[in-house]
Amino acid sequence: MNSENPTTAKHALLARSNRLGAEPHITNYAGGNTSAKGVETDPVTGEPVELLWVKGSGGDLGTLTEQGLAVLRLDRMRALVDVYPGVEREDEMVAAFDFCLHGKGGAAPSIDTAMHGLVDAPHVDHLHPDAGIAIATAADGERLTAEIFGGKVVWVPWRRPGFQLGLDIAAVKEQNPDAIGCILGGHGITAWGETSEESERNSRWIIDTAQAHIDAHGDAKPFGGERAGFGPLAAEERRAKAAALAPTIRGLASHDRPMLGHFSDDERVLHFLGSEKAPALAALGTSCPDHFLRTKVKPMLLDLPADAGVEESIHRLKELHEQYRADYTAYYDAHATAESPAIRGADPLIVLVPGVGMFSFGATKQTARVAGEFYLNAINVMRGAEALSTYAPISDAEKFRIEYWALEEAKLQRMPAPKSHATRVALVTGAASGIGKAIATRLAAEGACVVIADLDLEKAQAAAGELGSTDVAIGVQANVTDAAAIDRAIEDAVLAFGGIDIVVNNAGLSLSKPLLETTEADWDLQHDVMAKGSFLVAKAAARVLIEQGMGGDVIYISSKNSVFAGPNNIAYSATKADQAHQVRLLAVELGEHGVKVNGINPDGVVRGSGIFASGWGANRAATYGVDEQDLGAFYAQRTILKREVLPEHVANAVAVLTGPDLSHTTGLHIPVDAGVAAAFLR
Template sequence: MTNPAVHDLLGRSNRLGADPRNTNYAGGNTSAKASEPDPVTGRPVDLVWVKGSGGDLGTLTESGLAVLRLDRLRALVDVYPGVEREDEMVAAFDFCPHGKGGAAPSIDTAMHGLVEAPHVDHLHPDSGIALATAADGEALTRECFGDRVVWVPWRRPGFQLGLDISAIAEKNPQAIGCILGGHGITAWGRTSEECEANSLEIIRTAEKFLQDKGKAEPFGPVLDGYAALPEAERRARAAALAPVVRGLASTDRPQVGHYTDSDVVLDFVARAEHPRLAALGTSCPDHFLRTKVRPLVVDLPATATVEETVTRLKELHAEYRAEYAAYYERHATPDSPAMRGADPAIVLVPGVGMFSFGKDKQTARVAGEFYVNAINVMRGAEAVSSYAPIDEAEKFRIEYWALEEAKLVRMPKPKPLATRVAFVTGAASGIGKAVARRLAAEGACVVVADLDLQKAVDAAAEIGNSDTAIGVAADVSDGEAVAAAFREAALAFGGVDLVVNNAGLSISKPLLETTESDWDLQHDVMAKGSFLVSREAARIMIEQGIGGDIVYISSKNSLFAGPNNIAYGATKADQAHQVRLLAAELGPHQIRVNGINPDGVVRGSGIFAGGWGASRAAVYGVKEEELGEFYARRTLLKREVLPEHVAAAVFALTGGDLTRTTGLHIPVDSGVAAAFLR
């Protein structure tokens, strides 16, 4: 049975974490202290439950709590070796769990355990960090709160900060919490309700103070030519730039991108003070661990052309990498972890918005959200004072903290297709849907493209949320429709790495009954459609400069001459030769082009359900419901081919084990001797 204190803690945490004004995603931590019977002695034992490392308050559950014995945690004060060795205390937490201990304790565990109050909240609200990063933050805190909230000078999170806050809370019994210089807020209370009320009082009071006291335009006037472009033009510009920016941000390791054109971002990059403020970087550790110490800022107006912006982006990227390497060299010590990469995580483009990057879509999106938090912090600090984040040396100490490195090492190994963005045509049903599902399961972000937008959206929703899959409309026979679908992919994920040409239809008729419109429709969708999709994909992949894969779902019919199949068989042969032609042309760009030749895939197939199955069954003189079995009987393995088998072949080609293979066709037909490759 859940302890009542834990029940209250989870409710409080979820409420606080659900409102972005209170704290950012996965930012901050909460705790509660109470007693439970020791299962060995039966006597009460005092415990502290605290949000574990890496959890999110808004979605916190009991499994995300670390559970420690309070007597043992507080006894660590007696063996604390001092601030120069405080990192050793994190390992000491391993000797304090109650039972299995729950989640891994975070670096802030000491703060929660050493403060006497039964309930403690540590949060990262924009309003609180604005005061914490103001040049005269201590005086402003006194002016805003009187003695109800106490100022704590900057100190890196850890055991000593826990001791500092505990001492301040004890010396100031009238205080409900504190502002942590450069960092955030901490509040406490006798009950969970009181603690939550105190947290909200600090946050809302700070918000009102900044609003009432702050000046109207803290970022200065709008610069000529820097105002936001009209929405349609802005998004078209962003889609054009995204693959270039993503390629630059992936110089050291592949990244997934996210695009933001919120009013907060567009206003910031339009204002006169944005270059100065952006150069100062973020302050709250939760922010810069995700955004890096500072963003890359394009120093051109929105009126610049795409070509001018691309040229300048490449110059600025080279400068950024050199500056980041110099930052590392300035502060690294012999025991510092190796430099993790010199590419920016945040790229700001006036008039267009912000591109953010990470190891997956969620990480990229959250990095962007954190930079929005940072803009709000800078606005608040500049409104009442001047923005003064923690200094560069302190940022480096945290960014390259041994404890942060240990956290990275503990993370699970990425899936084979992590960081890759897949674009699958005809993906709302049949083979395409199975391919999309398999690629997502292997770690890819997936764009489900289909002629029917609603079916594409529904299929994407079955795969996961928008961090994993999106649905887009794509008439592959229309060049502009194809380009528009790829623009959506670029805006969603930064670009495209893996394209599967699967869209198709089948018309089964004898030669003399095949009309020109039958022929044209068949070739428009599959031959022309594959060409249009591959052309747009190749353009984006070349701009990214990080290689890619194009896979054609062709057919055994590209080789096997069956009856009453002239239009379908001819267009499949066209697709098969496109594979060879494009493999030869795109190889220098590290773009691999391969094909898959399935036998008839009956189950789950939109093509077969749409009439093709009945036509082929009539040709072969079998019942339509027996067609899959009929196809299986004529193969060497006597096994039916399913959509999942084709999806497995796509993964085999793109999952990392066949990196030196291009121009290949893989049969997935259970063995059709007449379709053997020669």
């Protein structure tokens, strides 16, 4: 029985896990698992009890905390060996793990729990390193394992993760007392040690030794020579083509259900796509279960050279998508049984474009990004396997057994219901402050990815940072009077998240002057920013919305002044009336593409407003003969409800208009003015 202090064992386990999980070549996000064994006092009997702490289901090694550990009694877990019904019923053992849990809280045990509990070692690491999987997926992986490691590392033939694999690895360790770990065919590695330090050292030794052997003895050109015409485009040309193709590709990947996207032009991806072997290797798909569960069994590869035109590429991508769906459906039909879950969708999650890069997709931006990271790992695996041997992933039949495993389906069913705006990408102009910032904040809270566009890039990026990581929001610079600047902001949006679903024309300013004091420059400035700016943004975004074929929303933040004739406000009110009619015109024009266009007419929003802070508030206060600090209260008192309008109230209206409850509403203007009778819509 291991007598290591339980607190020390847990802390060492967490520290080791975080170190191993922080290095992508060692294991992928949420991939692999680690464990430690130790002794605690049973609170019921007062007797010592040996426990297993192991990373639970769904956790990530790099960010693992104590709450992410499953804690089991080893005596009860090991007693399961005596009631194990055999490999045909091994899935039943996962439910049995729940009866081995110790104490309250903690994570649910994963399918790999048996591997950790049954192996007779105080510390165990199961990892998915690129170099290790390269050996595991080589056609002669067993021979390479003996050649590279001698008797220190033992080959274990492919077996689906589960109780039997735990028994297999336990037997390997018992039969090979000098071994420090094993290569799991088609899968990854497992290592162990008497201490946490030794286990980590052994894991790293296996990985480093495998990589050193590949470097020293591998083919210098494992992917063959370059395919003429398929090499990387220049950086700016690559970006422009990626942005032009992104809406089409996202629409294809979202045929069955909406997806968010991620783009990568990592040089390793570009090198692979430019190689002779890329088509054949891509068709073989990935091998490690963690890889293909997130990337599907294989990617979709555009079979045109890098300099193919955008229109030609789009046409071919659509043809390939039809073929991909047919192939995936045939794969499902070939392996599904009466007990198999229904097909989950036949669209690709990885789309590869030679000379340009990789588009990856998922239900969230994080899962889309991680899918791309997994495929990059798969490329590294193929490189290593081809350098020493021939890449030979597990069969499609075995992939199907995992992809449509009842245990995987149960894991999916346990996921929380998505928020109202999940999978949607919102571009909000003038969003670094005031109404725009409140809209961006609300949409992000509802699950949307948000692009905060503002004239001030630094403020836009700061506002985005307040909402979370770049998986949630990004800040971009956008002068809405400049068509080229808008195009650049749209490119930033589609390359960050795959496309656009919601456009909020919020950017604005105002100069409060009577007619005789309003200059031509005053008129032009306000019309350029709001009337022309909204037109330019809507036009640029509409190209993306139409090409995606996923519908969408365009929202104009107009004003009650678009219908209410107030004093000393000719330029501002006229441009707001222009915006209001753009809503009606675009609702008619874009409706055939499933795009809804609606407007919001707020009353004066004083608190938190950039417009009011920039002098408009002082001018309006002077017009009405009140102190500027009392302007919000003055506006409130002239309304029917006697309530001040805040940025959050406008954001609420945007959330409702773009949410699922008003799916059949377009061409509408919603007053958010606490009731101004003169501005009632007629």
